[in-house]
Amino acid sequence: MKNQTSFIGQLLRSDLGSRIFFGLLLLTAVLIPTLNLLTPEGSALHVPIYTVTLLGKYMSYALLAIAVDLIWGYCGILSLGHTAFFALGGYAMGMYLMRQIGTRGVYGDPLLPDFMVFLNWKELPWFWQGMDLFWFAMLMVVVAPALLAYVFGWFAFRSRVTGVYLSIITQALTYALLLAFFRNEMGFGGNNGLTDFKDLLGFDLQARGTRIALFLTTALFLGIGYATCRFIIGSRLGRVVEAVRDAESRTRFIGYKVENVKLWLWTFSAILAGIAGALYVPQVGIINPGEFAPINSIEVVVWVAVGGRGTLYGAALGALVVNYAKSWFTAALPEVWLYALGALFVGVTLFLPQGIVGLVARIAAKRKAS
């Protein structure tokens, strides 16, 4: 019990940013569903269910951004392939949702998803077995990204592939997966991916209640994910992780197993990304190979850079800001979006190396000084 109190106490005593993050998260989680449920439609305070789901989507992105920040900001591993884990988690969730459709598909096959009937497949491939069980599918949400990350990391860190080389091969990894998932023979719906989901655990995905529940679950996982990352960073392991970032060789010479530290952090980060993907899919209603595209991974890195890396809450903030800007631009000025995103990349790296959080901190420090 003592440990637990000290863990929570540690959280509360932790830096201002984290307190603001938790405060805002709690506020959103309470306020948004309340405003949706209790205010009448058309009222100025009413939050449409569309916005609830959109915020839920942003929060799953924020979780992904935190996963990237954990390894980039604290361990110096720039992954340009993190959406691979995100998409794998998403596919695991998508497979479960696919199996829930049952006879309601276009072809009405009780066992096979529509695309398999369309491809004239006679039986369910082995890797679709058991995906109709919720617990098993959720296990896969964690295991599939973790396994890929572990195997990939085991090889990469052991042979001391670092820096730019690692970034490039992570990009190659997600690119290879993109190409693979595009193939119909893979058995993941090919180009179209998995979509047309009906319900989750028996609840209709289109229903307002389900959507709010999904929103709250995402908020919960974002909070847990953040707290766990914060806990890791605050632990002895976190110290070693930062040491690896700042002076890898020296850490190794002192006697730490740098490979193992990196490998576990990397795998944990991949699991977070996988969970984020699993939360993302039911809210968006589709998962397709496009999620593997290398550009998506790089975009995630930009969220982190914009928010301020090495802070965790900065990553979450960046994910929110950039995605909100994206939603706004693509609706209002679709032509300008890529210019804006590109300028953001260049501007942030040149002028805001510490991101928004760094900017705020600098302004605050100036105020204090004057």
Place this chain on the structure above:
Amino acid sequence: MASLHPERFLQNSFTDAPARIAGRENDVDMRSVLSTWLIGAAALLWLNGARAQDEAPAAETTTQATAEAVAPAPQGVAGLLRALAEASYSEKEDLLKQIVSEDAKAASAVLKALLDSRLYAKADGTVVIATGDGDTLQLSDAATGETAGSASSDELKRIGTNNALRKALRGMIAQLQLSNEDADVRLAAVREMMRSLDDSTVEVLRAHRQNENDGDVQSAIDVGLALADLQSDDTEVRLAAARHLDGELASEVYNALLPLTENNEDGSPKEADDRVRSAATAAVRSIERKRSFYSAIETLFFGLSLGSVLVLAAIGLAITFGVMGIINMAHGELIMLGAYTAYVMQQLMPQHIAAATLLSIPMAFIVSGLVGVAIERGIVRFLYGRPLETLLATFGLSLVLQQLVRSIFSPLNRSVSTPEFMSGSLVINDALSLTTNRLYIVVFMFVVFIGLQTLLKRTSLGLKVRAVSLNRGMARAMGVKSEWVDAATFGLGSGIAGVAGVALSQLTNVGPNLGQAYIIDSFMVVVFGGVGNLWGTLISGMSLGVINKLLEPWAGAVMAKILVLVFLIVFIQKRPRGLFPQKGRMAEG
């Protein structure tokens, strides 16, 4: 953390003897590998010899025939043609023979038109050749070849043929072509006849064989005659024919020989005679062997041309990434800019496609080079020593450039035409033909590579570039303006990317996403080859191209690509510094 930290470069002494010696050894090593490639390529070219015959001659004959028929034909032909429209089948043959003797060139067109049922008589009796489908036909005067307007098919009377006449026609056409002075035309005619051998053509061939003095045409005729002999009732003749056809690559030969080795449905062999059967079997085997040999060469060629594309796309990166240590994610967009330069040049000079394409090579170098210099001065120079930040900033830039092109040229793909001298293909034999544009790409890649290598190794700029990349501080102390060299090097790498874009525009569609498709491949090639090593880039690009093409028939195009990527990921684990790593202190990091 970063393996490419420029500060690491600073730590290396300029006169780092072990590194330099090691580097030189490396070069020698590489040269021997390269020379193997070159010898292979030379052998390939030698195999082709000067026998550059393809479909063109055949097409030429028709154009020639129509073109020369434009010359006013004697009145006699027109008169004979009028008579032809009214004549009976047996009279027609005589009339046609007279036309042939009167004016061989006009006759050639008339005979072909008659055979294709495109010869019509107008209401006023003039005989015309019609082209086109549907109700309205384009007409040209059969006697003179001049255009004679158009008419609906109802107004015309088709000049009919029957089986006997068509057979005679084929013979006459063949004879006409065989008497052509150009050996290529005769050869094409013989090949054409081999496709549909019948008694009349065989007779013509047999008759022509004695008068033929060109070796190639002679052997082609022999093959044709042997093909006909396979149907003979005389076992000895069949046997000789089967033996003669051993190893002949024409598909007609294979198709004719194959039945001889098969069994009828009741199990009895189709060819009764054992000796003929075994000769045919041997011939089929040797044809199959040769075919698989040539298809292997073809795969190799496709691999080399894909490899050349990869090398072209990656070689600019080998300079910016390899020599300078800058991750330029906008490299693909510089390639794209080069391709668009080719498009713009062709739009500016629509009458001179070939000249425009050639001119676009230096233009693309300038355009992409200037953009490169702007990137270096505007962004990259603030980020030296922070490779991951450079990566992000240049990636942002690549998005901007893509959108810019989308705004200016529309998001649709633009097609760049291929200049005439690059279209068509080089036919080596019936089993092997190489597309000319790919051949040019391979040659072009080598030219670019050698040019770049010379620039880096033999010029003062190259010396400065290498000096700055080895030891910036020392180079500055020796009076090298390192800032200027940085900009020039980056501009050079970018300019080469633009040149690669021109080459790519000849192979693929030019669109805003062109660059994105090549960026990952380019990085893979550079990393696989070993950073800071142009020879490594060449070997790695070529190997990856060949590996990809070798895997393709077996695994499919997408799977081949995935396998190559997986292979690369595993390979980098095994040798994190690529195929040909830099040795000495520079390699540490």
